[in-house]
Amino acid sequence: MVEEASQPLLNKDIDSLPLRRSSSTDKSLQDLSAESPQPLELPSESTPLLIHSNDELWSYGGVEPTILSSSEQRDNPLYVDPRRRRSSVRWRILCICLTLTAVVAILIFAFVAPAVVKQYVKEAAVFRPTSVSIESATANGVQTRVQGELVLDANRVQRSSVRYLGRLVTWVGREIETSESDAQIYLPEYGNILVATASLPSIKINIQNGHMNQIGVLAELVAGDINGIRSVAVDWLEGRLGQLKVNGIATTRLKSGLLNLGDQILMDSITVKEDDFPQLPAVSISKFNVHDADPSEGKGAMVVDLSVAAILDSPFSLRIPPLGFEVMVPNCSPGDPYISVADVMTREFPVVPGHHVSSVEVIGDIRGLSNELTRTCSGRKKSPLDFLVKNYMHGLRTTVYVRGADTPIVGTPEWVVDILKSVVIPLSFTGRALDNLVKKFTMSDVHFVLPNPMAEPDSPESQPKVSALVKVLLGLPKQLDFQLEVPRVRAVADVYYRGDKLGVLRLQEWQPANSTLIEDGLLVDFAMKNAPLEVTDADILTDVLQDLIFKGETVNLTVAANVDAEVSTRLGRFVIREIPAEGQVNVQPPYGGSFDQLNPQIESLELGPTTESSLVVKAKVNITNPSPYSASVPFVDLLLIYNATKVAHITGRDLMLVPGVNTGLSLDLEWSPLDLDGPTGQNAGRELISQYVSGSNATVTVQSHNGTIPSLPQLGQALSRLGFDFQVPKVPVRRAPGKEPDDDEGPGFVQDATLHLWSSTAEFTLSSPLPNTTIVVTSIKATALYQQYVEVGKINYYLPFPVPPGLSQTPRLPVDLDLNGIGRDALKKALGGSLALDAVAEIGVRVRSYSDTIFYHGKGITSHVRL
Numbered sequence: 001m002v003e004e005a006s007q008p009l010l011n012k013d014i015d016s017l018p019l020r021r022s023s024s025t026d027k028s029l030q031d032l033s034a035e036s037p038q039p040l041e042l043p044s045e046s047t048p049l050l051i052h053s054n055d056e057l058w059s060y061g062g063v064e065p066t067i068l069s070s071s072e073q074r075d076n077p078l079y080v081d082p083r084r085r086r087s088s089v090r091w092r093i094l095c096i097c098l099t100l101t102a103v104v105a106i107l108i109f110a111f112v113a114p115a116v117v118k119q120y121v122k123e124a125a126v127f128r129p130t131s132v133s134i135e136s137a138t139a140n141g142v143q144t145r146v147q148g149e150l151v152l153d154a155n156r157v158q159r160s161s162v163r164y165l166g167r168l169v170t171w172v173g174r175e176i177e178t179s180e181s182d183a184q185i186y187l188p189e190y191g192n193i194l195v196a197t198a199s200l201p202s203i204k205i206n207i208q209n210g211h212m213n214q215i216g217v218l219a220e221l222v223a224g225d226i227n228g229i230r231s232v233a234v235d236w237l238e239g240r241l242g243q244l245k246v247n248g249i250a251t252t253r254l255k256s257g258l259l260n261l262g263d264q265i266l267m268d269s270i271t272v273k274e275d276d277f278p279q280l281p282a283v284s285i286s287k288f289n290v291h292d293a294d295p296s297e298g299k300g301a302m303v304v305d306l307s308v309a310a311i312l313d314s315p316f317s318l319r320i321p322p323l324g325f326e327v328m329v330p331n332c333s334p335g336d337p338y339i340s341v342a343d344v345m346t347r348e349f350p351v352v353p354g355h356h357v358s359s360v361e362v363i364g365d366i367r368g369l370s371n372e373l374t375r376t377c378s379g380r381k382k383s384p385l386d387f388l389v390k391n392y393m394h395g396l397r398t399t400v401y402v403r404g405a406d407t408p409i410v411g412t413p414e415w416v417v418d419i420l421k422s423v424v425i426p427l428s429f430t431g432r433a434l435d436n437l438v439k440k441f442t443m444s445d446v447h448f449v450l451p452n453p454m455a456e457p458d459s460p461e462s463q464p465k466v467s468a469l470v471k472v473l474l475g476l477p478k479q480l481d482f483q484l485e486v487p488r489v490r491a492v493a494d495v496y497y498r499g500d501k502l503g504v505l506r507l508q509e510w511q512p513a514n515s516t517l518i519e520d521g522l523l524v525d526f527a528m529k530n531a532p533l534e535v536t537d538a539d540i541l542t543d544v545l546q547d548l549i550f551k552g553e554t555v556n557l558t559v560a561a562n563v564d565a566e567v568s569t570r571l572g573r574f575v576i577r578e579i580p581a582e583g584q585v586n587v588q589p590p591y592g593g594s595f596d597q598l599n600p601q602i603e604s605l606e607l608g609p610t611t612e613s614s615l616v617v618k619a620k621v622n623i624t625n626p627s628p629y630s631a632s633v634p635f636v637d638l639l640l641i642y643n644a645t646k647v648a649h650i651t652g653r654d655l656m657l658v659p660g661v662n663t664g665l666s667l668d669l670e671w672s673p674l675d676l677d678g679p680t681g682q683n684a685g686r687e688l689i690s691q692y693v694s695g696s697n698a699t700v701t702v703q704s705h706n707g708t709i710p711s712l713p714q715l716g717q718a719l720s721r722l723g724f725d726f727q728v729p730k731v732p733v734r735r736a737p738g739k740e741p742d743d744d745e746g747p748g749f750v751q752d753a754t755l756h757l758w759s760s761t762a763e764f765t766l767s768s769p770l771p772n773t774t775i776v777v778t779s780i781k782a783t784a785l786y787q788q789y790v791e792v793g794k795i796n797y798y799l800p801f802p803v804p805p806g807l808s809q810t811p812r813l814p815v816d817l818d819l820n821g822i823g824r825d826a827l828k829k830a831l832g833g834s835l836a837l838d839a840v841a842e843i844g845v846r847v848r849s850y851s852d853t854i855f856y857h858g859k860g861i862t863s864h865v866r867l
Contacts, residue, residue: 116161116162116165116166116169117165117166117169117170118264119157119159119162119166120152120154120157120162120163120165120166120167120169120170121152121166121170121207123156123157123158123162124152124153124154124156124157124163124166124209125150125151125152126150126151126152126153126156127148127149127150127215128148128149129146129147129148130147130148130149131145131146131147131148138220138413139413139414139415140220140222140223140413140415141196141220141221141222141223141415142220142221143218143219143220143221144198144218144219144220144221145216145217145218145219146215146216146217146219147214147215147216147217148215149212149213149214149215150205150212150213150215151210151211151212151213152170152207152208152209152210152211153209153210154166154167154209154210167209170207170208170209171208171209173207173256174206174207174208174256175204175205175206175207175256176204176205176207176254176255176256177202177203177204177205177254177255177256178200178202178203178204178252178253178254179202179252179253179254179255180199180200180201180202181200181250181251181252181253182197182198182199182200182250182251183197183198183200183248183249183250184196184197184224184248184249184250185197185198185224185246185247185248186246186247186248186249187228187232187244187245187246187247188245188247189244189245190228190231190232191228192247193224193225193228194224194225194228195223195224195225195228195229195232195246196221196222196223196224197221197222197224198219198220198221198222199219199220199221199222200217200219200250200252201217201218201219203215203217223415223419226415226418226419229419230419230422230423232244233419233423234423243271243272243273244271244272245269245270245271245272246269246270246271246272247267247268247269248267248268248269248270249265249266249267250265250266250267251263251264251265251266252264252266287305287306287307288304288305288306289304289305289306289481290302290303290304290305290480290481290482291303291305291481291482292481292482292483292570293365293570301365301366301367301368301570301571302365302366302482302569302570302571303363303364303365303366304342304344304362304363304364304365304366305362305363305364306344306361306362306363306364307359307360307361307362308359308360308362309359309360319348319349319350319351320346320348320349320350320351321348321412321413321416322345322346322347322348322409322412323345323346323404323409323412323416323420324343324344324345324404324405324407324409324412324417325343325344325345325346325402325403325404325405325420326340326342326343326344326402326403326404326405326406327340327341327342327343327344327364327400327401327402328340328341328400328401328402328403328424329341329373329384329385329388329400329401330384330387330388330399330401331372331384332377332378332380332384333377338401338424339370339372339373339384340370341366341369341370341373341400342364342365342366343364343365343367343405344362344363344364344365344402345362345363345364345409346360346361346362347360347361347362347363349361366571368571368572369385369571369572369574372384373385373574374574374575381577382577382578383575383577385574385576386575386576386577386578389576389577389579390577390578393579393580394580397428397429398428398429399426399427399428400426400427400429401424401425401426401427402424402425402427403420403421403422403423403424403425404416404417404419404420404421404422404423405417405420405421406421438472438473438474438475438581438582438583439473439474439475439520439521440471440472440473440583441470441471441472441473441559441581441582441583441584441585442470442471442583442585443468443469443470443471443528443585444468444469444471444628445467445468445469445628445630446466446467446468446628446629446630447466447467447468447629447630447631447632448464448465448466448467448629448630448631448632449464449465449466449467449530449631449632449633449634450464450631450632450633450634450635450636450709451463451464451465451634451709451711451712452634452635452711453634453635453709453710453711454710454711455711456711457710457711457712457713459711460532461711462711462712463532463533463534463535463712464532464533464535464709464712465530465531465532465533466505466528466530466531466532466533467527467528467529467530467531468527468528469525469526469527469528470525470526470527470528471523471524471525472523472524472525472581472583473520473521473522473523473524474521474522474523474524475520475521476521476522482569482570483569483570484515484517484522484567484568484569485515485567485568485569486513486515486522486524486565486566486567486568487512487513487515487566487568487573488510488511488512488513488565488566489507489510489511489513489524489526489563489564489565489566490507490508490509490510490511490563490564491505491507491561491562491563491564491581492504492505492506492507492508492561492562493505493506493507493559493560493561493562493581494559494560494561495533495557495558495559496557496558496559496560497540497543497544497555497556497557497558498543500537500540501536501537501540502535502536502537502540502541502544502557503533503534503535503536503537503541504533504534504536505531505532505533505534505559505561506531506532506533506534507528507531509529510566511526511527511528511529512526512527513525513526514526524565535712535715538714538715538717538718538719539718541715541718541719542718542719542721542722544557545719545722546721546722548587548589549589549722549724550722551589552589553589554586554587554588554589555586555587555589556584556585556586556587557584557585557586557587558582558583558584558585559581559582559583559584559585560580560581560582561580561581561582562577562578562579562580562581563578563579563580563581564576564577564578564579565579588627588628589627597624597626598623598624598625598626598726599623599624600621600622600623600726600729601621601622601623601729601730602619602620602621602622602729602730602731602732603619603620603621603622603663603664603732604619604620604732604771605617605618605619605620605731605769605770605771606618606619606770606771606772606773607770607772607773607847607848608668610847610848610849610850611672611849611850612849612850612851613672613674613675613682613850614670614671614672614674614675614850615670615671615847615848615849615850616668616669616670616671617668617669617671618666618667618668618669619666619667619668619669620664620665620666620667621664621665621666621667621729622661622662622663622664622665623661623662623665624660624661624662625657625658625659625660625661625662626659627659628659629659630656630657630658630659631655631656631657632655632656632657633652633654633655633656633657634653634654635651635652635653635654635709635710636651636652636655636708636709637649637650637651637652637705637707637708637710638650638651638702638703638704638705638708639676639702639703639704639705640669640700640701640702641700641701641702641703641723642684642685642687642688642698642700642701643684643687645673645677645680645681645684646673646676646677646681647671647672647673647676647677647681647684647685647688648669648670648671648672648673648676648685649668649669649670649672649676650667650668650669650670650702651667651668651670652665652666652667652668653666653668654666671685671850673685673686685852686852686853686854686855687855688700688728689852689854690854690855690856690857692728693749693854693856694855694856694857694858695858695859696857697727698727698728699725699726699727699728700725700726700727700728701723701724701725702723702724702725702726703720703722703723703724704716704717704719704720704722705717705720706720731769732769733748733749733767733768733769734767734806734807748767749766749767749768749769750764750765750766750839750856750858750861751764751765751766751767751807752764752765752834752861752862752863752864753765753837753861753862753863753864754863754864754866755793755815755827755863755864755865755866756812756866756867757817757827757831757865757866757867758867759812760814760815760816760817761812761813761814761815762793762795762812762813762815762863763809763810763811763812763813764809764810764813765807765808765809766803766807766808766809766810767806767807767808768803768804768805768806768808770805770847771805771806772805773805773847773848774802774803774804774805775802775803775845775846775847776800776801776802776803776845776846776847777800777801777802777803777810777843777844777845778798778800778844778845778846778851779797779798779800779842779843779844780795780796780797780798780813780841780842780843780844781795781796781797781841781842781843782794782795782839782840782841782842782843782856783795783839783840783841784815784837784838784839784863785837785838785839785840786822786823786826786835786837786838787822788838790822790823790826791818791823792817792818792823792826792827792837793815793816793817793818793823794815794816794818795813795814795815795816795841796814796816797813797814800846827865830863830865831865831866831867832865832866833864833865834862834863834864834865835863835865836860836861836862836863837860837861837863838857838858838859838860838861839856839857839858839861840855840856840857841855841856841857841858842854842855842856843855843856
């Protein structure tokens with residue numbers, strides 16, 4: 001949109017000019033018009049300037065001329081020959097017309113034409129730029145070269161009067177020349193600030209209609225109000241610039257040939273809409289390298305080499321001079337000032353229209369990391385550096401801010417520095433997801449610690465803890481080529497099995513670490529100590545244990561961790577939080593799917609508290625741990641099950657299991673079958689004890705329940721689906737002198753027997769497993785058998801007698817001998833010697849308050865036969 005700021009005083013259309021005529025003149029002209037058959041035409045190349053007729057005379061002042069005869073005319077002293085008279089009239093008319101023409105021309109060109117021509121040129125002028133370029137930057141601005149084609153097209157003019165008169169004037173003038181001038185550019189919406197001043201050279205153009213002019217102008221553009229330009233730039237960057245109105249004004253002297261048209265004030269105004277504003281360039285990083293600075297440049301510095309591909313849709317060509325910038329990152333809160341992290345410099349590069357992508361070489365210099373960058377934000381657990389690194393490593397959109405450096409570099413004009421140093425440009429780029437950062441993740445020397453039984457459920461103290469030696473191989477990007485160490489680490493890891501989350505491993509305390517740069521990357525190893533394992537899905541843990549222990553299969557666990565690492569570089573020490581790390585942990589089955597390798601052995605037994613239906617036996621147990629894992633068990637309570645019936649509790653306290661042989665483990669056996677399962681449990685318990693003392697291989701099941709780990713009831717209940725089956729280990733008993741244990745022999749409670757034929761009595765050598773407790777036998781109802789089926793004798797004895805600890809002899813018990821048949825012959829042959837007898841007995845026993853009846857089936861008891 002073009003607007004006229006001012007108009008010359010006589011800048012009006014010719015049709016509106018007032019003409020003063022006398023009445024006589026008007027009448028003469030009217031008569032002439034009436035008598036003349038031809039209209040009055042303006043002169044042109046095809047029409048003469050003078051219009052006349054040989055057959056008509058002019059009347060002057062409204063008086064008719066007197067017509068004389070030929071003789072009178074000749075006799076008159078004032079007589080003039082008509083031919084001479086006609087010639088004189090013609091010259092007078094010609095002079096008058098020339099004079100009028102000159103006056104009209106002066107009026108048109110001096111007063112009327114400038115306004116009309118200005119309107120004509122404004123509508124008819126068409127300029128087609130063919131090349132716009134910024135040649136160079138100067139100390140005060142830039143040199144701009146504009147080349148194009150200028151033509152005046154009269155068909156574009158709307159008003160016919162302006163079009164015809166404009167064509168006439170421009171045809172007469174042919175060429176017009178401007179003087180050297182200065183043009184000022186203002187922004188009326190920003191307080192009419194002066195944006196720039198352009199120095200324009202003299203220009204000569206042909207202004208005839210349709211003539212094509214080749215224009216080439218080299219103009220120097222000088223920056224104006226820097227603060228005003230800065231305000232416009234800020235509004236544009238922040239999206240507040242909906243439109244921008246620009247006014248231009250220039251004073252130039254116009255000359256057409258010898259005719260000087262004087263000084264002319266030219267004004268124009270345009271409005272730039274929002275869609276016409278240039279867009280911020282899209283940037284992609286094609287090369288990114290970070291390395292330590294040369295030691296000669298000082299300590300504690302890093303150099304960043306970047307190649308940036310920028311999409312610059314520029315309508316003109318230019319060369320961007322070397323520029324210096326300050327790179328900043330967001331602070332903790334949006335209102336806080338940005339944090340400076342690096343100084344960068346771009347090399348000179350060209351911008352060519354039509355070539356949207358420009359490659360820019362950038363060199364950055366990082367001298368150190370400020371406290372603002374690494375300090376934890378108030379009310380949060382992360383620093384600004386953490387947010388920046390997290391976005392980059394997760395491949396998220398990251399925004400940094402670029403501002404011109406305060407100190408200019410060689411080749412950068414001062415005015416450019418003044419503008420850039422106060423304009424902040426947001427620069428967004430996509431980070432590089434470090435999905436393959438962890439190349440290898442291993443755990444060895446794994447140690448499990450069960451929680452304190454007195455801890456509150458779901459509290460940190462109620463979680464099992466894991467300790468291990470962890471080795472992590474980091475595959476560092478090739479772009480990072482600098483000295484790097486990791487002195488400390490901590491992590492929170494999610495543990496998955498077959499895609500399902502098993503739990504969370506929390507290593508919240510800093511752990512000392514060692515790091516070594518190797519060919520494959522950075523090897524970091526550290527000792528993880530007492531990291532709580534929060535089991536989030538007890539059913540998944542049950543599946544793990546079932547596959548690992550019962551099926552003997554290798555379990556592959558996936559560990560997805562967020563690692564906090566303290567990093568030491570030449571810039572100093574700082575913490576990088578939530579580094580994504582993922583790896584596989586292969587857990588080998590500890591027992592190969594069988595519990596035989598445990599090889600449990602009872603070292604000793606000791607009687608604890610008793611009741612009428614229950615007793616506690618404190619045992620020392622030896623087992624072999626074939627796995628590479630160790631465990632600390634403050635408290636564990638398991639159910640002892642026989643034939644799917646609960647008969648006892650097995651409780652362990654302060655157990656420490658290590659790989660290999662473990663001796664002296666303390667376990668308490670709380671025997672209470674009646675309390676656990678009523679009469680059914682009582683019968684099952686009696687059957688179990690009977691088989692055990694008889695030397696049979698009794699198999700029992702150990703199973704968890706909701707009280708196995710009191711602080712984790714859900715875990716114990718979930719694990720109750722699993723059961724550990726094993727044979728009851730033999731109880732150690734003292735052996736009679738000269739009697740070696742036999743693997744096929746029973747536990748050895750009945751060592752041997754002596755049968756006295758004369759008195760029909762028998763006495764037995766017994767071995768009690770209780771070192772400090774006397775067992776009382778309340779009754780015996782037994783049958784002695786020879787070769788499993790031949791009855792030799794019976795015992796029915798109902799008087800109690802004690803069985804002290806260790807080896808002891810029973811009183812002589814009356815025997816009802818059967819001396820008939822094969823039994824008699826066997827006894828006679830064994831007289832003075834011995835023979836092997838079997839025994840089937842129902843024995844009543846009492847241990848302090850507890851009493852019960854057991855069924856004993858002894859095989860191959862060595863029986864000495866005496867008279």
